[in-house]
Amino acid sequence: MTYRVAILGASGYTGAELVRLLATHPDLRIVALSADRKAGQSMAEVFPFLRHLDLPRLVKIDEIDFSGVDLCFCALPHATTQAVIAGLPRDLKIVDLSADFRLRDPAEYEKWYGQPHAAVEVQKEAVYGLTEFYREEIRKGRLVAGTGCNAATGQYALRPLIAAGVINLDDIVIDLKAGVSGAGRSLKENLLHAELSGGTHSYSAGGKHRHLGEFDQEFSKIAGRPVRVQFTPHLLPMNRGILATVYVKGDPNAVHATLATAYADEPFLKVLPFGALPSTRDIAGSNFCHIGVIGDRIPGRAVVVAVLDNLTKGSSGQAIQNANLMLGIEETTGLMLAPVFP
Template sequence: MTKTCDVAILGASGYTGAELVRLIATHPGMRIKALTADRKAGQSYAEVFPHLRHLDLPRLTTIGELDTGGIDLAFCALPHATSQEVIAGLPRDLKVVDLSADFRLKDPAVYEKWYGHPHLALDLQAEAVYGLTEFYRDEIKGTRLCAGTGCNAATGLYGLLPLLRAGVIDPDDIIIDLATGVSGAGRSPKEGSLHAEVSEGYHAYNVAKHRHLAEFDQEFSKAAGRKVEVTFVPHLLPQNRGILATIYVRGEGEAVHKALTEAYAGEPFLVVLPYGEAPATRHVRGSNFVHLGVIPDRRPGRVMVFSTLDNLTKGSSGQALQNANLMLGLPETMGLMAAPLFP
């Protein structure tokens, strides 16, 4: 018999909170015992997310009203700069998976540079484990605090980390051209996320200054054993979910494909497509899967690597659940093997 673990979701009124509820609702080893959302405290979850009205869920409360007694793990789906203070106030024996940016960067000076203010929980920052599951599985199993990756960052990291580790590409010539759905901007009202601002259009944003560059710098440099800085241009897609990264590198196509295939052999959620095939966001929508493709350029020595995932699932809430399974001693894939939604 699988043990049942009681969990709380802090910040349950956002997109990632709702995605966590959707996934955990059919998880045989977890039970939702508390949901917080300060601005919507007192409401039923059905009032906030009518598509989940069939579930028997606790009413939303404020974080101040949260009773952590009996809770085995808390998912923190709060905005960055909020999570660090909230998590610092939680019991030190409570396991936490944080979905914000607050604990992703190991160097406090780098965090302050990219986020514009000092970190307020340096002891927690030092102990947090970066939540890219397939690369930090053993560390995640033993940690109390797991820091979920950025969704854009995860998409690029899955396509490049094995190649840098294997030394099959030039680390000084990497371009990540990435397109992402609107839900990555969160649920809070923003002018740039309005339907009239997004539909029927396609544009680059945060060029040369996107905060996920800090994660790329940290993880790529670690993998290569030397400083690596990539060119990264994110674009906003007029769709709700999904990220597709087209990555341009110098290398040999078959060697690149072999490195990815060998790195992800046996990984339940990482699918390397046949050589010469490119993936599509619609083939991973609503799932915890990542599809990767490799196509050689017409010019010898240049290769295109493609990586796609659902930003709300494998890029955030699904990744969080995968890591929580490890931290709680549950099977890693539990609650996450549902097929992608199609069409």
């Protein structure tokens, strides 16, 4: 069976990544693409790398006939999606790639995003979209809220360790490096080539990054008590990729064994042999996450390094993985493409 899908916000990076991945998906067909400023244009005009595909023209959201759509991907900017989704048909399956439905508590949303939640009733039915840990809820869900790309990387490194009790929950440090596409496609002065290339910088340091809301929510839920991690992200002059170096107190061998056991049957999560560490080069353009563990020179401490592509496993690939589950399709369909190298 072929399912018909729409992409709202198709002129952004995650929208383009959705199109790239869906182009070879055997069971999903793109029937509608929306954009705001670029409505009326073709995807070939906006993204020349997609010019070989036969795609619908970009239109405004209110021009789409959703009666002919089985599932909708929302790749819209943060703080705009709540009102849009609240106005979509109630029987439409939705995978949202924004931050608007990730936090279950509306008060937490207001705390981290600086404005009241605009669709509280819809929030109640949203399922958190970290696929490997919410599969059953996602299968039955109507609205799935994709995770933050940084939040996904840190969670893959830490969730099994918190659940197994093999690390000190009061001493966790996440030092993360991210590619510039994670900041979106809008023009920003600090993302100009002359100001970004040749250097790197931390941002939202000191507990200010919004993805901390997801870490607090998910890690505290697993532990059954508040868990607060230290988290500092850094922007690197590369297009794609996230590398999270996570420092924990615990036996390195137990840390490695816990992660290897937890992910042994996961098609997209690969735990390296003890002592080996991954690179963002290993996963570029793919839906894979690679994780490595080493011991520290200080006894009783371990270092966990997790890498993924922020546009694929961190966003659009994750979204398709969730859509597959929601539509009863094999979870890996359309997503087993090998990483791009070099």
